Amino acid sequence: xxxxxxxxxxxxxxxxxxxxxxxxxxxxxxxxxxxxxxxxxxxxxxxxxxxxxxxxxxxxxxxxxxxxxxxxxxxxxxxxxxxxxxxxxxxxxxxxxxxxxxxxxxxxxxxxxxxxxxxxxxxxxxxxxxxxxxxxxxxxxxxxxxxxxxxxxxxxxxxxxxxxxxxxxxxxxxxxxxxxxxxxxxxxxxxxxxxxxxxxxxxxxxxxxxxxxxxxxxxxxxxxxxxxxxxxxxxxxxxxxxxxxxxxxxxxxxxxxxxxxxxxxxxxxxxxxxxxxxxxxxxxxxxxxxxxxxxxxxxxxxxxxxxxxxxxxxxxxxxxxxxxxxxxxxxxxxxxxxxxxxxxxxxxxxxxxxxxxxxxxxxxxxxxxxxxxxxxxxxxxxxxxxxxxxxxxxxxxxxxxxxxxxxxxxxxxxxxxxxxxxxxxxxxxxxxxxxxxxxxxxxxxxxxxxxxxxxxxxxxxxxxxxxxxxxxxxxxxxxxxxxxxxxxxxxxxxxxxxxxxxxxxxxxxxxxxxxxxxxxxxxxxxxxxxxxxxxxxxxxxxxxxxxxxxxxxxxxxxxxxxxxxxxxxxxxxxxxxxxxxxxxxxxxxxxxxxxxxxxxxxxxxxxxxxxxxxxxxxxxxxxxxxxxxxxxxxxxxxxxxxxxxxxxxxxxxxxxxxxxxxxxxxxxxxxxxxxxxxxxxxxxxxxxxxxxxxxxxxxxxxxxxxxxxxxxxxxxxxxxxxxxxxxxxxxxxxxxxxxxxxxxxxxxxxxxxxxxxxxxxxxxxxxxxxxxxxxxxxxxxxxxxxxxxxxxxxxxxxxxxxxx
Numbered sequence: 001x002x003x004x005x006x007x008x009x010x011x012x013x014x015x016x017x018x019x020x021x022x023x024x025x026x027x028x029x030x031x032x033x034x035x036x037x038x039x040x041x042x043x044x045x046x047x048x049x050x051x052x053x054x055x056x057x058x059x060x061x062x063x064x065x066x067x068x069x070x071x072x073x074x075x076x077x078x079x080x081x082x083x084x085x086x087x088x089x090x091x092x093x094x095x096x097x098x099x100x101x102x103x104x105x106x107x108x109x110x111x112x113x114x115x116x117x118x119x120x121x122x123x124x125x126x127x128x129x130x131x132x133x134x135x136x137x138x139x140x141x142x143x144x145x146x147x148x149x150x151x152x153x154x155x156x157x158x159x160x161x162x163x164x165x166x167x168x169x170x171x172x173x174x175x176x177x178x179x180x181x182x183x184x185x186x187x188x189x190x191x192x193x194x195x196x197x198x199x200x201x202x203x204x205x206x207x208x209x210x211x212x213x214x215x216x217x218x219x220x221x222x223x224x225x226x227x228x229x230x231x232x233x234x235x236x237x238x239x240x241x242x243x244x245x246x247x248x249x250x251x252x253x254x255x256x257x258x259x260x261x262x263x264x265x266x267x268x269x270x271x272x273x274x275x276x277x278x279x280x281x282x283x284x285x286x287x288x289x290x291x292x293x294x295x296x297x298x299x300x301x302x303x304x305x306x307x308x309x310x311x312x313x314x315x316x317x318x319x320x321x322x323x324x325x326x327x328x329x330x331x332x333x334x335x336x337x338x339x340x341x342x343x344x345x346x347x348x349x350x351x352x353x354x355x356x357x358x359x360x361x362x363x364x365x366x367x368x369x370x371x372x373x374x375x376x377x378x379x380x381x382x383x384x385x386x387x388x389x390x391x392x393x394x395x396x397x398x399x400x401x402x403x404x405x406x407x408x409x410x411x412x413x414x415x416x417x418x419x420x421x422x423x424x425x426x427x428x429x430x431x432x433x434x435x436x437x438x439x440x441x442x443x444x445x446x447x448x449x450x451x452x453x454x455x456x457x458x459x460x461x462x463x464x465x466x467x468x469x470x471x472x473x474x475x476x477x478x479x480x481x482x483x484x485x486x487x488x489x490x491x492x493x494x495x496x497x498x499x500x501x502x503x504x505x506x507x508x509x510x511x512x513x514x515x516x517x518x519x520x521x522x523x524x525x526x527x528x529x530x531x532x533x534x535x536x537x538x539x540x541x542x543x544x545x546x547x548x549x550x551x552x553x554x555x556x557x558x559x560x561x562x563x564x565x566x567x568x569x570x571x572x573x574x575x576x577x578x579x580x581x582x583x584x585x586x587x588x589x590x591x592x593x594x595x596x597x598x599x600x601x602x603x604x605x606x607x608x609x610x611x612x613x614x615x616x617x618x619x620x621x622x623x624x625x626x627x628x629x630x631x632x633x634x635x636x637x638x639x640x641x642x643x644x645x646x647x648x649x650x651x652x653x654x655x656x657x658x659x660x661x662x663x664x665x666x667x668x669x670x671x672x673x674x675x676x677x678x679x680x681x682x683x684x685x686x687x688x689x690x691x692x693x694x695x696x697x698x699x700x701x702x703x704x705x706x707x708x709x710x711x712x713x714x715x716x717x718x719x720x721x722x723x724x725x726x727x728x729x730x731x732x733x734x735x736x737x738x739x740x741x742x743x744x745x746x747x748x749x750x751x752x753x754x755x756x757x758x759x760x761x762x763x764x765x766x767x768x769x770x771x772x773x774x775x776x777x778x779x780x781x782x783x784x785x786x787x788x789x790x791x792x793x794x795x796x797x798x799x800x801x802x803x804x
Contacts, residue, residue: 064120250279363401413428494519680735
């Protein structure tokens, strides 16, 4: 789906398809457990200042010292860097260490009785240059003297040896139960920019957006898959490692790998470096129990900060990510880097992360080619997103997406669980999602909405989600009033929901700062033109918790099923705005229009503007305030009697009545006016029933030079008047090629004898816009004006025009 999920920056399909052939069997999944309903206190506000980035360790212990190695019989000193190719020397040191390592002792069932005792290779200070990737066997650690002191770097001339490869990786030919590996206290430099990547602060890469040196000036020498950072194996820990200047994935966790810890690492492109746009921490492939915590991602990174596909029991916590639009602009890209994507993950935890300029997205794996491990679809399930602080995301702050696709026979997938796999080419498995908890997060200054839950297929979600205790401030900060997700259209809101049965949304606080209102609604239920709709949504918690919306532009709740269509063709001419009538929908008559300036109501037009812009009718023909004019200019049709009424009006206090003398249609027409062939003409009428409501139709009559008359009128059956309020009908059509005159013409269908209807605010214009509003006083510029149509219950989507 389009994400809200924005387009991903990474280019992974080729690599993932190539890797499919060597997938190992995934571990058996424990039964999915039900998460409890959590009652939370409102989250505390987050700072709008970007978090700092430092190479200093947060939780990692000091680097291993020379003394530590000398006193450890299982520690091997690597030779000092040679200045040329160090691969052979490091490979020899690793082989020596492997002989010193002691494997775990297992019982007959494979359980660990005695843990493994790994051996260590300690690197010296300086830069080790590698002509090929260094593989670590089970139970061999690789440790440097410090993140600023020891570097492992790719020799650019040998980039071919790193295609779909990494500088440091596990030996995937050898898996050993109970093994343990550690890589720590060093920098991994992929030499995307030859000689760049020193740990010296630079706000932007040296040549942002340009191809890596080894790809040549046109990128024709190497693929984008050469030179990744570290690919980890079972029970690996990667700690206090700096990743920079890497074309391929920075950290990769795949192929059913288990029990990995990626802790306190740093990701940047300092020192003139740049990187390819693959993920910083990427993987999936049914990996299990991976923890990614206390890592820092600088604003110079490229690609997503985190992206797993098809994984279980993943934990992403206490990481900090800064993403900067200036860096994206320098790279010639629309989107900033740094997003966290969980694609087809179950039982995941995303907690206490700080993101500035990036979002968290839980979605399916449906965005990839539907083959291999991505033939079957996994929806997000049984996951918790809590305590995160998200500021200035370009789109929504937190997004949950439920989706599926159709097979060649146009049928959706067969519902199954985590361990079910499709066995035929003509069908696929879809694993429904739901039972996710989004609680106690702070989302502020989102470019669009704060938190969105949406979907394209109802069967993709079979359990309700819980959204509680979140603080969402100033959604729509980027100027957005609406968001087309590809699975429905949301107006800008704190929280939006468009899929699910019985979802729980309570105890949330949606607020705007006083200086600038940008959030239209607190809770947005349903989406326009969406393939799914929420039902039985619970808006009060078990202890009576409700949602609070403060200083939002419109209202706390927005129920799309009751909203009218938006006004179209909004334009500004000086201080005057003009627009088209909104198209009436069944059961949703337009009650009027509101005008907002920078989020504040500045005009309210019940029924519509008193003056129709460019009206070809006279003031007396349009309105009936002049008693002396009566009904002049109008000719009654069959069984119709016209009279002026001075006691009620759509605008003003007078109108014209139509009394029916029989059963059927009543009508009336205006005087003939010269018509221009091919010109669009619009007629408009406001009507009120005095008894039974009837179908009111605005229309036009065109007459040709030979006297032929074209009678044309709207077929919108939603324009039924009522005894309260005024209902407006409008009709726009192009004048026929042979037309010489045009008349306004109006009909009311299905009347009975003695029935009376009032009409007012009659109009005929050459064009389409029949509403207008004028700013009474000169205002500071620039300003954004929004116009909504409203019913008694709901607003439409805002139409927007900027005045500069």
